[in-house]
Amino acid sequence: MNSAVEQQIRILGHKDFKSDYKPVWCAGCGDFGVLNALTKAMAALELSPENVAMIAGIGCSSRIPAYTTVYGFHGVHGRALPLAAGLAVSRPDLTVIATGGDGDGFSIGGNHFLHACRRNVNMTYLVMDNSVYGMTKGQASPTTECDWTGSKLSPQGTHQPPLQPLELALAARAPFIARAFSNSPNELARIMTEAIAFEGFAFVQILSPCITFRPEQLGWKKRVHDGFEPTDDRAAAFAALAEDEGFTTGILYRAPRPRFAPDRREPVDIGAIEKRFEVRS
């Protein structure tokens, strides 16, 4: 499809990837940092906006596509990954970046996350994790601590341990797994750059504080530290996670494997296919 479109060599700065829409985000929301780092990563990779598609679900974080100048699809809640897979499989010429929040990705979208890890379509998945449903005004998400009583929907806490996105991704066979922090712009941009450049499904959990419903997350700054060293050994990665309390950043695991490519066959034209229906005697 795109082969016909003439490509111009342009050197774009990161501001060229930022749209003039004012984000709906609260002042101080971690997602601003994600937007900044992402535009830097796209500029660093010398991408052209028309060849990038950002696919999101629903949530504060999922609003991000419209704040960039690339193609975007702000779908329904929890379905960013299948939208992105359909696009990436049918348009391998594009750079496809799926994105959203922890509710979108791990609660309603959890099944697609599992299967996207296995399927290994060539795309990037950036989850802005604030351990809360920001958009709906502060309910517990799968990554919320079990003793958080700040939500009216679970006033005595969630009664369950938080989901571990990295461990799940590893168990589900994702070939690229990383964690970053919205407040560490350089590392974040670097990890995003590597994730986007990776051939296959690259997952990055981005700790991105919700200052409105989880103001205590401002304290994350003190807890976050780098530490993961990329490995291609699953056992080593599990071991690293056993030590982790959720605030270690870096690329945890990187082990390229053949990316998903659907069946291929000798091309024929429709007429030849139709002939097969003819009655033979």
Added chain:
Amino acid sequence: MNSAVEQQIRILGHKDFKSDYKPVWCAGCGDFGVLNALTKAMAALELSPENVAMIAGIGCSSRIPAYTTVYGFHGVHGRALPLAAGLAVSRPDLTVIATGGDGDGFSIGGNHFLHACRRNVNMTYLVMDNSVYGMTKGQASPTTECDWTGSKLSPQGTHQPPLQPLELALAARAPFIARAFSNSPNELARIMTEAIAFEGFAFVQILSPCITFRPEQLGWKKRVHDGFEPTDDRAAAFAALAEDEGFTTGILYRAPRPRFAPDRREPVDIGAIEKRFEVRS
């Protein structure tokens, strides 16, 4: 609710747990073995049929509730776990057993599986895994080997590594995880008994061959071997799985933790609640 129902002491044999419906299963299907072992386990636990509820999705395997004499709910595809959770949370007096196939549980139902592991409602989940969609006549399931070309829907294979149910359950924090084989009736019944007796969410993957669409699974008999030793150490369990090729049976992991119990408050009557709406001056 049930407190009013008078309980009779009856000693039931495993045949008392078998209904007189003829299963729709193909002769030789592994699910017959599962049904047998399950009725034995229920008899061994001295359960009363009226106090047990079996909840299933859709698939050959999901037909099992009606072949027993307990209460059953044959719901829609992929939703056995939420049905079971709603029942178990609201009726803690019952023994609740959710069940179904690998397609039902890990494909369409994958998200509920993840969250059921975390939530830890008191129930048992038995998955009859035949690495195929039997009911719809033989498509690849999440646990199908990537090079299986027996399905017309993926004639060149699935292009993705099989999902690892035990590893996922472990990553998702299930407190009881086991594997058994439909053709090893005693071990199967024993593991089921332990799973049902376990306080919390107990998951058992049961290898149960589909002789119609995966006749090569008759060879599983030779590959299956016991080997898992119950541990409560997650690292040890991950290590055991690293050695496993999918045919080790036994209880992999058992680590009781507080089971899900929803919020509790001081009881009041509705009148007192309504009073709170009154205008005070």
Added chain:
Amino acid sequence: MSENPDNQSTSELSLALVGSGGAGVMTAGQTLLDAAAASDYYGLMTRATGPQIRGGEAAAILRLSARPVECQDDRLDLLVAIDWNKAERFADELIVDDNSLVVADPGQGEVPAWITDSGARLVEVPFDALTREFRGARTNTIAVGLVAQLIGLEGRDVDATVRRILESKGAKLIEAALAGLELGRTAAADLAGPKRLERRPEPVEPRWLITGNEAAGLGAVRGGVRFCAAYPITPSTEIQEWLAAHLPELGGSLVQAEDELASINMCLGASFGGTPAITATSGPGFSLMVEALGLATQAEIPVVVVDVMRGGPSTGIPTRSEQSDLDIAVHGAHGDAPRLVLAPNSIGDCVTTTQWAVHLAEALQSPAVVLSDQRLGQARAAIAPPPSRDWHAQRKLAGNDTADYRRFTDAEDGVSPMALPGMPGGEYTATGLSHMESARPSASGMDHRRQLDKRRRKFAQFDFGKHWADIDGDGDLWVLTWGSTTLPAREAVARMRDRGHAIGLISIRLLSPLDTEALTEALRSCRRLLVVEQSHGGQFHRYLRSHIELPADTHLLARPGPLNITPGDIVSGLEELTLEDAA
């Protein structure tokens, strides 16, 4: 009431506060409503907000009245702008005219054109500057003090309300708030206000302060609901939150599910076990529930879903009202799956209709959908306490004699006695497959038809009584509507009557099954009909047509949300009908 002799006294008044989110206009609005309620008034506050998560533009619109009111007036007596940040977004809801007073902070931007062009009297109050006069004072409390003074609310009721709202926040904040009120009152001192609320005669009737969403929660527990599983979604989350707080007090429980597929199925699981269950959602979540609702129909499991409607399709306009989920509520199932669909037509009726829905779902072993909407759900009102009804969850259960028990026995009244886990002898497997009376799956067309006939019969034979609609009036001119548009319709009808027109109003509460006989009968004298609904496609009108013959002279006033349908709009629609007639 304080005295303010230079303005006219009244028993009813409309006002609005606008400002960007941080300004706290919603809290200010609620304070005024609650204080007016304490001063023995009825009243209503609706909310309008922009897309910003926090800090975006917002408007609190209030109507205070000596008689029960549940819909906003066509216009405002008073508009207070703490700032003008994007207030033009609400221009079509904040109608001022030359009888209105507009108060604005001169430091917060230019007065927008729709205001200056309106002829409204404009007065400047430097809210922002005033905050500097007391450390900790906030613009919104100052605005409350100002408004209370202008409209003549009793100072002690306002103070008490503020104290109550801030109860848990500590003495310092309360002190600052009270100082803020005083600053506002002082600023109002030399202003000529709009009308002033007259003092209410005592003693007055008891009233409740409640939102539609709280009311739906209360209706649920009144009906006997003791289980809820839910997934948050605007504008239904407050129902879930209310139930999360109150179910545990009643021995029930709430589970926050991973998605709506889980929440509705959890409800079915609980209900299968005998516990009346409910979930609350809005359009997108409802869409995910239709498969399980079909299961509830086929397996005859009672369950209630409250759909608090918002703008659609898809994500649409999450924060604003629309009546456009009627189609999916009635028809959203594959296969022939008639179900109960009900709609409350006032905030108080959210209690009654939800309670009735629970009762009907349980009595008929059927899913029931309650179509509320953002306008009802998120509005807070001072209303007469909803009447108490003896509608409870009363399922027809299998008796003790369970020999040869057949779960889906072809009962004459269509309702097969249900066995619950725990009952010996009642063991059966509920199923979404077509089945025999015994519950055994069957692919036979005869078995299939027998159960379809039976399920149709249970709706046909049940006596729903007179609650299927609120019918009022007579004559040859009628308004036919449902849900929240009933509120402006009621007021429009009252105005038409004031002008001497004989006119009737029907608001349908039980949308499905539709009592076509009773409706046809109610419309017997009708020759000219105005159908009113807040949908673009005229879903209600089409639905009516599919069931009954409407008068030849039927007009449709259908408008998508959040475009306002005011009493005045309906009056205009009626005038057209009558004019046509005259011509």
Added chain:
Amino acid sequence: MSENPDNQSTSELSLALVGSGGAGVMTAGQTLLDAAAASDYYGLMTRATGPQIRGGEAAAILRLSARPVECQDDRLDLLVAIDWNKAERFADELIVDDNSLVVADPGQGEVPAWITDSGARLVEVPFDALTREFRGARTNTIAVGLVAQLIGLEGRDVDATVRRILESKGAKLIEAALAGLELGRTAAADLAGPKRLERRPEPVEPRWLITGNEAAGLGAVRGGVRFCAAYPITPSTEIQEWLAAHLPELGGSLVQAEDELASINMCLGASFGGTPAITATSGPGFSLMVEALGLATQAEIPVVVVDVMRGGPSTGIPTRSEQSDLDIAVHGAHGDAPRLVLAPNSIGDCVTTTQWAVHLAEALQSPAVVLSDQRLGQARAAIAPPPSRDWHAQRKLAGNDTADYRRFTDAEDGVSPMALPGMPGGEYTATGLSHMESARPSASGMDHRRQLDKRRRKFAQFDFGKHWADIDGDGDLWVLTWGSTTLPAREAVARMRDRGHAIGLISIRLLSPLDTEALTEALRSCRRLLVVEQSHGGQFHRYLRSHIELPADTHLLARPGPLNITPGDIVSGLEELTLEDAA
């Protein structure tokens, strides 16, 4: 053709084979159909199976004719029972009478009452015993040989067909099969058969052997579909399988998704990227897709869903046909979301209508639902090749001049030019939120209405041409139907005409948007109308009523699946209407 002088020759014949699953009646049926096709006949084979996964009861029902036929006759000329295992389940579909011949194995159980009571001539053939006469012979091949001989099929066509079907299975199996055929022929030698098919004049028209599900797959790729994501579900899986085999040959691809939520969203993703996309499912899967279909409406993304209907609600009867997903197809979306709904009315039309659906979806940037059903989808027929149409995916794309590009520009014809990823200057964010022309989210009622108006306009202004329905005939007596019930209706109408009645038939192909003007016009001369549909609730009838005024004398023949609606049933319905008239 072989000679068998003692029975009457005919140009048309109906027969059925029954037996438990292992007996292979489906293969036998297909062999006979294919052989008859090779002998220049048209024909049709439908399947009926029980709930057993493998080895349950099964029936293959065939009609062979010199003229195109796509529906079964009311009765059978010949019924062959390899065994009687649960055959009574199909009693209402296997109607025999005193003109029928029934062949059964005396060793396989008693002949059921509905057969013995019918007056049919009964003949015993020991199929099972015969298999012992040749090592490797199978009962079903013996039955094929017997039937072929009895009805006069050319031996060489049968042999060639068997060779072709067993091509890949090796010489030994072929040899055994041919021996089996011979055993069957010998067994038939001294039997008086039912009618015998007369030899067809040569040359004959070309014909295709195709199932409705294959036809839908072909229609999709003819229309330009190059992407499919799907999740298996009976009875739609064969569409998915056909596309899995053929899309890669056309440079396209298929993804087996983890569920239907994923499959429909994958299709939207592909289509957003410019690749025409389809998915196929049945009721339960369709229910899971309605949320994404609403997104497709709001974001104006073309996509086609083929719903191969089966018995509902819920899991219902997965293997049998029903027309009861009309409601959800048309109304299954929250919000005002009109969409395209089409229905093929013959196996060949599955090609044409699916192709048209792709064309319309792409032209109108809208979701399109194709309502096929198990009866069409899983039947195999020898038919005239479906005509070729120049309907292709032709999206209105943004031009090169994308300065100030607005994705949702308020185009006069309602269709806003679409930019695709890869087009510089067209970058926008598709969204399910209400939005401005620029695609920027908006909570404004005006923006909302502008897009709703635009989307309504694109349907209203499009010229759908005459394909919205197949209309045939005139007079004051009409049949109105849709989808697969068109097949018996066509035949019923032909029979009525043979009896001298003037009668018309309308089969609606484009159900939504319904061309109410054209339909009203088509019914202008109609005074008596029979509406025919395979649903319990009369969904089609109610849908028609919601849009047009039907004649006062309208009758409804509505019956849930899988209960048969035969040409004879429709003739009876019409007779009632005409009798009433006479009375």
